[in-house]
Each structure stands twice: as C-alpha cells, then as structure tokens.
Amino acid sequence: MIYDSEVNKENLLLKISGMQCSFCVESIQKAFHRLDGVSHIGVSLSHEETLIQYNPEKITPSKLRETIESIGYKIRDPDKLKSFEDDRKELREQQRQLFFAAFISVFALVLMGLSWFNFKQDWIPIAMVFFTLVMIFIVGRSILQMAYASFRRGIYNQHVLMEFGAFGGLFGGLIGFFVQPWPMADFMGAAIFITTYHILSGYVSLVVRTSSSQAIQKLMNLQPDTARVLKNGNEIEIPVEEVQLGDLVRVKPGESIPVDGLILEGQSTVDQSLVTGESMPVIKAENNEVIGGSINQYGSLIIQTTKIGQDSFLQQISRSIQEARALKPGILQVVEKALKIFIPGVLFSALLAFLIWTVGAWIILGEIQFQTAIFATLAVLVMGYPCALGMATPLAMIRGGGIAAQQGILMRSGEAFQVFKDVRIIALDKTGTITEGRPKVVTISPVDGYDDKTLISLAAAIENNSEHPLANAIVEDAQNKFYSFNNQKITDFEATPGLGVKGTLSDTIVLVGSPRYLEQEGITFHEKKEFINRLEEEGQTVVGVTKNSDLIGFIGIADTIRPGVIDGIKRIKNVGFELVIITGDNERTAKVIAKQVGIERVISEVLPDEKADRIRKFQQNGNRVAMVGDGINDAPALMQADVGIAIGTGTDIAIESADIILVNNEISKVVDAYEIGKTSYIKTKQNVVLAFSFNGIGIPLAITGLLHPVFAMIAMAASVTAVLVNSFVGEIFSKPNHMDNQIELKKIEMTSMTLSISTIDNQTSIGILEKALLQVSGIEQAEGDLFSKIIVINYHKEEVTIGQILETVQKNGHEITEMIF
Template structure:
C-alpha cells in the first residue's frame, strides 16, 4: 500500500454545498483515504492509495463534478481566477437580459389578461426560445453539475434548481402540445428566473470569495533572482539563484536581500531577519552564524556558504506551510447549508408526492385525475422550495456587515469570519508590528551622572551622526523629536556589532553595548542597576561614555501601540483570552506582555511552530483568532479559524487572512469581532424569515391552487423580507449601506499587484 497526497486549487466552488459535494464524491471513491476541502481558499487535499486509484481518476472526479483544476503556476492561476470571474459575469448578463425581457412580456400580458383567453403562439414560441437559450446556454454548467452529482447519489442545490427548471420547461411544453389550459409563458418564465437567480447567486459568491491572490508568488519574490557566486579561483559570477548548490559561496553587499539560506564564512554585518523572526532589531552576524534567505543585509559585506536550496530553503518552507494550512483548514458549513442538507431532498420528495396525490386522490373520490392541479402543485413546491431567500440570507448579512466594517477601516474578506468570530475564545497576538509599532525607537534615556537626559541624548546623537546602523537612526530620530541640536563628530569609527567611537567637541565619546564598553576598560559599576532595569524591560541598552566616564544610558526597543492595552482589556471583557506569540526572546516578550496585560506568552516561536501552536489550541477545542502582520505569521493566520492581518503589514499576511485591519490600529480586531457577532445574529434572523416563507409556501403549494406566477411572486417577497431585515435598521439609523469596503479591498489588492516586495 502506497499512500500519496495530491493538492489542487479548484475553480467553481461557490458555497459549502460545493465543498460537501466534493467531499462526498471522494468518500465514495475506492482508494481515497482522506480528503480536506477548504472553501475559503478553494483548496482540495486528497490522500489516496495509488495502487487502487491513480491521479488521473482523482482529477477526473473533480472535473466530472463540474469543477476546474487551476494551473499550479501561481501567476497562471491568478489569470485563471480573473477569467472565471469574467465568464461568470458574461453568464449573468445573458441570463439577466433574458429575465428582463420575460418580465416585461409578462407585465404586458397581465395588462391584457382579460382580452386573452389563452396564451398566443406569438408569446409562447419566443418564450420557449429564451428558456432553452438560458437553460442550455449560460445555465448549461448547472445541469452538468447536477447530472454528475445525481450520478453519485449526491443531492445538492444544483439538483433542486434543475428539478424546478425542467419542471417549468416540461409544463410549458405540455401547455403547447397537450394541455392548452396550462399558462405556457408562466411555466417557461419559472425556468428562466430560477436559472438566472442561481447564476446571480454564484456570481455574488464568486465576487465575495475570490480574491486576486498571488501571495505565494509575492513571498518568493522576496528572494533575488540572481546571486554573486564566488568561484574556486576567487572570481565572482552572477548566476540565477536556481543554479546555486549547497556548498557554493555567495557574496552579499550592504543593502541587498540575501538570496539563500547560508552560513557566514567571512565578514561582519547587521542583518534584518524580521522576515523570519518578526524581531524589529537587526541581528549582528559574523563568522559561523546562520542567515536566512529573504533577510536584508544592512551594513557590512558577507561571504556565505549555501546551506539550503530548493524545497529546503526557508521561504519555500513557509510557502509550503501556507499551502498545506489552506487545504487542511477546517471547512465551515454555514447554518443555512446544514439545514439544506435535509431541506433539498425533502422538497424533491414533497413535489413528487404532491403531483401523484392529485393524480390518484380524485379517483379515490370518484372523480377524474387533475393533471393541471398536480402540475401546479409540483411546480409551485419546487419554486417555493427553491431557497432563494435562504441563499441570500448569509450574503446580505455579509454585505451589510462588510459595509459597516469598512466605515471603521476593516476589510472582512471571508463570510466564514462573520460566523466564526461569534465563537472565538482565544485571541492570539503577534508581538512585533501587531502589539508593537514594529520599528526600533528610543524608549528610555537615563542620565547616570549629574548631566541631564537632554545632554546624554545630544552626545549620543553627535557620536552616531555618521552611523548607518538602525539603532543609530532611532537615536537621531528621538533627538529630532525632542528638538535636541547635535553636531557632526570630528572623527568617527564604527565597531561592527559593538558600537561607535567618535570625537565630539574635541572630547572622546563611545556609544555601544555595555559588554563592549567593559572590554574597553570603562567602569560601568555606577550604571549597573539601571542597565539591569532597562534590560528587564526588554530594551536593547547602549551606554554613552565621554572621556572614559559613563554619562548615561539609552534603552531602545519596539514601542507598544497606543491602543494595545485597551484592545487586550476589551478582549478579556468579551470573554476572550489574549495570548502573545512571538519569535522574539522570552525576556522581551514577557516585558511587553506585562505592560499590556497579557498573562500567557509563547516566545521564541518560528513560523512553522506558530502554526503548530494554533493547531494545538484548536485541538483542545478552542476557536482561535490570530492577529499578525509579517511573513512569519502567514502560516498561522491561514491555520487559525479567523486570521486577522494588520493592513500596514506584508502582502503575504494580508492575503493569508480573513480580516484585514486597514492601517496600524490594533483595536480594529475587537471592532471586527463585534461586527461579526452582530452580522451572524442578523444572518440567523434572515434564515428564520426565509424558512418561514419556504416552509409555509411549500405547505400551501401542495394544494395545487398556487399559480406558478404567484409562486414566483412569493419567492420575490421572501427575498424582499430578507433584504428589508438586513438593511432597514441600518438605513433608519442613518448609517447607510456603505460600499467603501470594495474600494479599500481594491487598494489592498493593488498593493499586491503593483508593488511586489523587494
């Protein structure tokens, strides 16, 4: 027995019924051992025994159901998604135009109803042509899906729709040929309207669910396309990154992205590794230290030995983590779809029994079979049973909530987020860039001698004026913020990884790590207590020395966002336990957590470990919302029940999330929770109204006294009721129905399409 896994990006899924149909089809396929279907990301992961079934059969199962398998190439897949949206729009335009023509014809006929005893061929034949054109033109794909579902014994919304559409077509044809008393145009109109509505519903779902996602490609674009390989003779040649092998030597200049994972052979530098760790303070690298592909070399020149390429490289591992998390993310079956699992077969059975009843029952009463009444009953049951309002209940609540969220700078990208936010009981927060600002900044200036803090800052800024180190930039920024004037040094020397020496106002000045200053013979005894206090706060400490005397200390860290503490308190008040997860060290993480009021901290966690930690919380029965902003957060955002990305963060984080907070404000996550909870409550109200119409309508329709056109009008009224419930309160309150979220969503997508990360 050989177990094999196949993963596909699937086109054509529009609701959880589609995901359920795919799952059922594979469960009934010999040799398939397990299947995971993610509707949100349109991913299918199949585990199968390749001795019993091959990959061709696995793919054919998807295609037979009417779904497409997108190209594995990310750029081609993006184009295919765009093409699917264009095709859906074309089908909607064609079916919508036919519906408008029919609606106009029916209104004209109603106006002349008393003058027309029977439908005329002048109306019947064009209506038949429109009906066939819609059903077998733009609506053909629905029949294919219904046929293949039925062939596998799967009853879904496609089967129910086609039962109603063909019943209307059959009734119209019988009116033309056998039963002239049948309202032919009205029967045909039912077929056109239900088909057009379904196309509209799927198009709306496609717009809501499908996003221009090139996230993995953008992730890999972080890596340069070429690298400077050093030959055995010492020559330097520029080669494509794909040609590098483990053991090759590569030279990296200041300011360049590191193309591969490697180990430092020569040189010292500071390297920004926030791509992997989320840590905002650059790390010092020297001989023997490991570096990660995608990191940025900042100050010195490095000679690296390649240690990992291809699928073993860090960025490719993260890309694989995201793909797997997408496919295995638990699917959410919407409340409506859970009910529809029983509702669909029930409606089909009731329609058949109603028709048979009016054929058989009159005979038992001593009368004649009433074919017309039976046909009316069956068709009306199918029309009133077709869940139009039911299908609109969730999308309308999503649109309402989405508009309200947009007014607060929140982009709700997934309908599942509305439902799941209600049940979230763990809020996992990344540290750097989420709780904190994400950039080094001076958090404390301490005067050790009699000098003032201003004097300490002026001396440090003057010494660091020529430095290119990020910590020097933080000191200079603080001096400018405080209005502290400083001069350029007369002499300047940078000691890589340790600090700087300079001459300022003809006096010797050193600014750097306490350990280095001690090595230089500086007595730090008077500052030892303050150094320890600042380090316990998680700050990076630099000593400021003038003429051999410590005059002060500067603590540099990542400032906490202004609304972080309030957001944590709001989560706790809502019964949600906040948890911090970070790749940073435990001391720094604990200091930040204590300041904002978080008790549980997970520190030193790498990207794949973050996803595993989220998984463990889910296995323990918790619903988890994860908030992050970096590439290192992307797998965890995808794994979590509700992924929330900071909009000022990286594009890969945005594309991996269900909710995007436009800007840097953390408080938006609790705003999104409140809106999601309210929207889910509105969804349940909509479903109650929809089921009331459907349930009562089906019961009345079984009498055979409901004319098909009145069944269609009742269906329209049910949708109107759901629409009114969704938006009436919002309009009365003066909020309006905002569509700003579309614009903001386009802003996010334009960043992804037009501004690849360097």
C-alpha cells in the same frame, strides 16, 4: 481508503475556480473520498483551493485533477496569485451569462403576457419551449453540470434544488401540449426565471469575492521572485526557482534576501522579525547564515546558496501552510444548514402532493386525480426554490464589508463573518503586532553631574558613524528631541562588532557600548550593576557611555509597544476573549511585553509550524480561535486559525493567509471586526428567513393543487426585494456616525510631503520603500512614481517627525535630492 504507510503519502495543492458555497466544498470532498488512494482532503472556500493527500502508487495527480473538472470546476496554477485580469475575466463571463439570461427572461415575460390576454398563436408554445431549453441546457449549463455531479453523489445543494424547480417547470410546460386547459407558458416561465435568479445570485457572490480579492492585491506590494546571481564575473537576474545550490547571490541594502545561504562577502544588520519573530535586528558578517525572507538593512552582501527547493526555509513555511489548510476545521454556513433541512422538505412535499391527489383522492373520492397530482407536484418543485437564498449571505457580506472597509478592515470571507461570533481565544504575535518591531530608547539614566541631553547627544555624536540598529535608535532619539550632535568631526572611530564603538570628539575619547565592553576598557560601575540587571530583566538592551574614562550614564533600548495596543487589548479583554501571546522571541522579552500590555498567558520561542500546532491544540479542545499576526512565521498559524487576522503592513504571505486584514494596523479593530461579523451573521439569518418565508407559504398552497405557477414568480420578486431592503435600507437612510467623523477628521489633520529620490531605479525598489515607510507609526500613505522618481508621503505630524521619515528613506539605501511640502 486510509493507509498506514507514511512513506507513500504525497500532497497535491490545487487552486479551484467556480466554488460558491460550503456545499461546493462538500461536493469536492465527497468526490475525492470515494477514490482509492486518497487519505485526506482539505478544501478552503475563502482561498479557493484544495489540498489532497494521496498515495502515488494507487492514484496519479492527473486523475485527481480530472476528478475536480468532472464535477464542474476549473483548475488554475497553484503557484500564481489570482491576478486582477483573472478576476475581471471571470466577472465578464458571469456578466455575459447574466445578460443572456436576462434577455431570455424579458422575451419569456412578453410571451407569458400575450398568453394572459388570450393572444393565441401556434408559435408561442414552441417559442417558450425553445427559450426554456436554451436557458437550462445552454445558458445555465455550468449550473446543470454541478447539480448533476452533486446529485449523483448524494449531495443535495442549492444547485440541485434549482434544477428540480427548473425541470419541474419544463415538464409542467410540456404537459401543456397534451392537456388543456393548462398554464403551459407560466410553467415554462417559472423555469426560466428560477434559472435567471440563480445566475444573478452567483454573480452577486462573485462580485463580493472579487472586490475583496482586489482590495487585498492592492494592499500587497508583490516583489518579483528573482535573485541577482553572479556568474563568470557578470551579475544576472533570474527567477528564484532557477537558483542552484552553491550559486552566489548579491543582495543590496533594503532588499529581501531571496535564498537561504552563507555570507561570503559583506557585513550588515538583518531584520529577521518577519521570519523568526526576533524583535532586534541581527548583525551578520562573513560565514554567518541568513534566512530567505529576511530583510537586508544596510550593507551589500554576497551570499552562497546552501538550501534550495524543499529544503529552504520558505518552502518549509509553505508546507506548514498547506498542512494548516488541510487540518483547518470546516465551517458550514447558516444557508447550508438551512438547506440540509429545506431540500428534503421540498422533495417530501412534492411526494406528498402526488400521493394526496392519487392515493388520497382514490381513498376519499374513489378516483385518482392524476392531472391535479401532476400539477400540484410540479408546482411544489417550482415553488421549492427560494430564489433569494443565494443572495442572503453575499448581500449581508456586502453590507458588513462596506461598514468594515470604512473602519479600515477588509473582511474577505463569509466564514469570517459567521465564525467570529463563536471565537473564545485570540492568539497574538508579538513583534510587529504588539510591538513596533524596531528598537527605541526607553530609559535614559545619566550619573550625577550630567543630564539627559548631554548623555544622548554625546552618544549620538559617536553612533552617528555606525549602522547598528541600536546606534540608529540613539541617533533617532536625539533627532526627535532636536539635540545638536553632528556638528563636530569624529576621529579615530573604531567599532568592535557585538560590543560597541569608540571615537575622539574634540580631544575627548568617547566610548558607547555594552556593559561588558566598558568593563573590557577598564571602566568600573559596581554601584550600577543592580540597575543594569533590572533593565535587562525588563527586556531592555543596556548601553553605557563614557567620556575620557568617566562614566556619563546608561541608556536602555527596547522594542516598544505600538501606540494604541494597550487600550486595544483592554477593549478586547472587556468583550470576554481569552488572550495569549505566541512568539518566536525569547521567553524573558515575551513575558516583559505581556506584562506591559496586560496579557497573562505567553508561549515563546516557537517555530512557525509550532505556532500552527499550538492553534490546532486549542481547536482540538473545542475552542474557536482567532490569530493576529504580520510575519512570514505567522502565516501557518493564520491559516490554521478559525479566523486569521493580518496586520495591513505585514508580509504578503501573511495577508494572503488571513481572513481579515486590519489596514490601519490598530489592534482595537479586532473588536470592531467581531461586532461587524456578529451583526452581519444576524443579518444573514434574517435574510435566510425572508428568503424561505415566501416558499413556506407557497409550498403548502401548491400541495392543494390550487396554486398557479405565476405565484412562483411573484414570490421570487418579493423575496429578492425583501432581502435587498433588509440588507441595505437601514444603511441608506442612516446618518453618518461618529466613526465617519473621526475618519474625516483624521484626513483633515494629515500632512503631505513629496521627496525627490534619485536612486529609485525600478518598481521593486519603490515597493520596498513604500512598505518600509508604511511600517513607521504615523505614516498613513506612501506612493512612489518610477518615471518622476518621487514618493508622496501622507503622515500625521503629531505622531512622526520629518527626521524619522528621512532616516527611513536613507536606511533603505536611497538618496534624497529635494523635499517639498
């Protein structure tokens, strides 16, 4: 089925509802691999989707969709994020199914009890048959459909195993109409309870996936996919997909740029770090190109659309993510590994029981014990379903996920729990993950006769009139040190784009700019050139300051290491992981940062699809790889990695592509996630052993023909109880640990501030402002209210100043009218 013509290959991405386990993945893959025209099929359980590579000349998309639906799954819109209401609807359907199953189980138990006490009524056997048929063919219809679709494709999963047990109970009960004495009600009851427990395990799995999905949705401030287009002198807001080539789009300060294009009017600085990985914002003016997904920081821009659809940058990223989904290595969970052995074992035991009481009995006893053979065979099939199996992984995930959530970690998939223990390489993005992603003053070097305060204050007084990111870094540094710099009027202010600024302050001409700018203005500093070169080699941008042509000193500005990163990386290395930085930034800056944090291996100047390719090459060498990132450009690599880890304040597309989210943005939490994943995997294995242990005892007894079907129900109750106790009893009786105390202490030390902002005019602007504030180190929470036009900020006063908070709000184009503590 694999064909050579690259021209004829197309991709189809489908979102799927109803997947529960890795065997569901295998069922889908086998179904498609038998279709002529399908060359590759990639299925992601945690993201509930499949990417199909096919030849449109041999098979149509509608046929591919029909194949999914024919094996019992549902398809939803691939371009829409699964909403809270979608999750709630799916949960309600499962709850309804579980309710009917529980209702029937209670009635069945009552009827079984009557038969145990020799309450003989002709209607009881008929009622038991009726309830069993309703349970298998109506309440459990979806399970039956998936089991049948799997069975006919030679896939023996837990759905198939459950149906073997259920039909074994049904046929065992029907025999009671013809053979007496016979435990008819008990066989029927076993079929009903097996189906009920299977529905319960499916519901538990859905609860785990839904709660994780909802937590991620709360984390993601999704912006409407719209653009402001100028047509016939009017400004109209339309969906981005309706923007045409050549359309003029207005982008206001603080907004995400919706399209790739060329600036026709305006000048601004654009933060491209989440798109390209560049740490420093870039000045953009007329005739400069901009990339969709970048953040317009200050000025208003009018952009002419130059790329749309498949040619746009974000669509290229989307294609890279799809490719990563398709090429990501598969992971078979421990439950499915056990089932691969257990299911053939059950079927073999059933056949063995039949042969022992037919052929064996004829050889030894001289006659075939047909009734005992039937009883023993059906008893083996009934006992063969480990009812707690379906809850073994979900309950371990609930336990591990709860512990992780307490520490600011969201673990969204069972695969992440299992595979993290095998990870050997951790790749880290630089900008926004290791570094702050914004410039700060790191070096202050006044010449003789001047001090730090004079140098910074003078520079800040002039730069306060500029909107350049480097100017903001200098002003922020002066504010943090409470230097006075804005009490004098600046005249004759003049900015030279890309070089520097100058102005007059109390009859004193002050220049602030690059060394090249100072040289153009006739300033000499030969003795400082070696010092400047050293700073630049360290990745710093050097700014000189002069006063009436006299050199005052130099200021070094750079993207700084985020607090806690160095200690976090030491902790990761101590576990034994190999670390590598993969960044789109330039080689010199990347190596400087790597040296500062103690990472030897650096891969720089890579495009987003190249990041995913690098991860893929590590995997092809037999390594399990984790990727930590926060930007749009990291999304393909996060998807490709065996474990994708997103920073909580990162872009929506990065969060959606990841398996684990670090809500508190602390790199050291990678180790916590690893330890939790490892212990959860151990707990899963223990649960699987417990789930199988009762069956391991019951099946040999069933082969003897002496095991009553009631034992199957006792085994169900006991195995579920054992799994529940193993998963949670330690947590219920454990005392609060030091981590809980640290979290509580952190909450106590937090300071709250309420800002009244008159310029809040829509929910999108609130989302953008909240996201900008959460990217400031020290701010833990930011929640805006459109109706009252306020935003409440919770922050640590030891880590962030009021000036930084106010400046962040103002940089996003808002006006503060009142401040309340």
